[in-house]
Amino acid sequence: MKVLNSPKTNLAGISARSSLILTLVAILFTLSIIPAFACAAQPPPSAYPTYTLRERINLVPYVFSGTITDIKYGETAVATVKVQSYFKGSGPATVKISGFSSGADCQEMVQVNQQAVLFTFGNPVTGLKVTSKLDPPHYVKATEPLTAQFLNQVKEATGQEPVASLPGTAAQTGGSANTNLAIGYLLLAGGPILIFGGLLVYLLIARLI
Numbered sequence: 001m002k003v004l005n006s007p008k009t010n011l012a013g014i015s016a017r018s019s020l021i022l023t024l025v026a027i028l029f030t031l032s033i034i035p036a037f038a039c040a041a042q043p044p045p046s047a048y049p050t051y052t053l054r055e056r057i058n059l060v061p062y063v064f065s066g067t068i069t070d071i072k073y074g075e076t077a078v079a080t081v082k083v084q085s086y087f088k089g090s091g092p093a094t095v096k097i098s099g100f101s102s103g104a105d106c107q108e109m110v111q112v113n114q115q116a117v118l119f120t121f122g123n124p125v126t127g128l129k130v131t132s133k134l135d136p137p138h139y140v141k142a143t144e145p146l147t148a149q150f151l152n153q154v155k156e157a158t159g160q161e162p163v164a165s166l167p168g169t170a171a172q173t174g175g176s177a178n179t180n181l182a183i184g185y186l187l188l189a190g191g192p193i194l195i196f197g198g199l200l201v202y203l204l205i206a207r208l209i
Contacts, residue, residue, distance in 0.1 A: 042106040042133060043134070043136050048133075048139055049137070049139075053154070053157045054157040057087075057088055057119070057154070059140050060088070060121055061088070061120075061121060062086070062088060062089040062118075062119075062122075062128060063086070063088040063117065063154065064083050064085060064086045064088075064091075065084040065085050065116070065117050065146050065151065066081040066082050066083040066095075066118065067081065067113065067114070067115050068111065068116070069081065069082050070112060071100070071111070071112055073103075076098050076100060076102050076107065077102040077107075078096055078100070079097045079100055079110050080094065081096075081118065083095060083165045086163045087117075087160075087162050089124070090163055091124025092124060092165055092166055093166075096127050096128065097122075097142075098127060098130075099131070099142075100130065100142075106133050107130075108142050114143075116143040116146050117143070117150060117151070117154060118130075118143055119141065119142050119143075
């Protein structure tokens with residue numbers, strides 16, 4: 001004999017499904033507005049100083065053109081850049097720049113294969129960085145589109161021709177890494193030999209005693 005569900009049971013099931021749907025909608029809505037709240041702390045455009053191109057160049061130690069080849073995301077996005085030419089300062093053919101946007105942190109955003117002129121601080125060998133948009137007094141816009149017109153403006157502002165990246169810097173870095181790896185292998189292989197030798201010496205001394 002088939003037992004029919006009571007109206008109360010059906011209503012309870014419908015109510016449970018409705019609550020689940022409403023909960024999912026609330027979660028999706030919350031996730032959709034998180035970036036807006038995260039960026040709410042960003043100062044208004046009027047809070048940022050207005051610099052001429054020459055002033056921007058004077059404020060940073062490194063200005064160069066290049067292509068972003070890779071981005072690693074963490075607390076900030078770290079972009080790997082293949083340098084085309086240095087307009088201020090000098091350095092290797094490939095550099096890493098931290099401080100770009102990794103999500104809803106209101107920093108400048110970049111993407112792989114983007115070609116740009118970059119205004120950076122730091123050290124081109126150990127790591128460059130860009131300024132934070134959450135610190136208006138010290139913020140300097142880090143990227144500009146890589147166009148012939150803008151490159152000519154940069155040349156005029158610096159008063160010098162662009163400089164090629166330093167030859168051999170990347171190779172030296174790789175060579176250092178290979179040397180460290182070789183030392184590691186030697187230590188790994190030599191460790192058991194030293195232990196075995198020490199054990200033999202101990203046994204010989206124990207016999208003599």
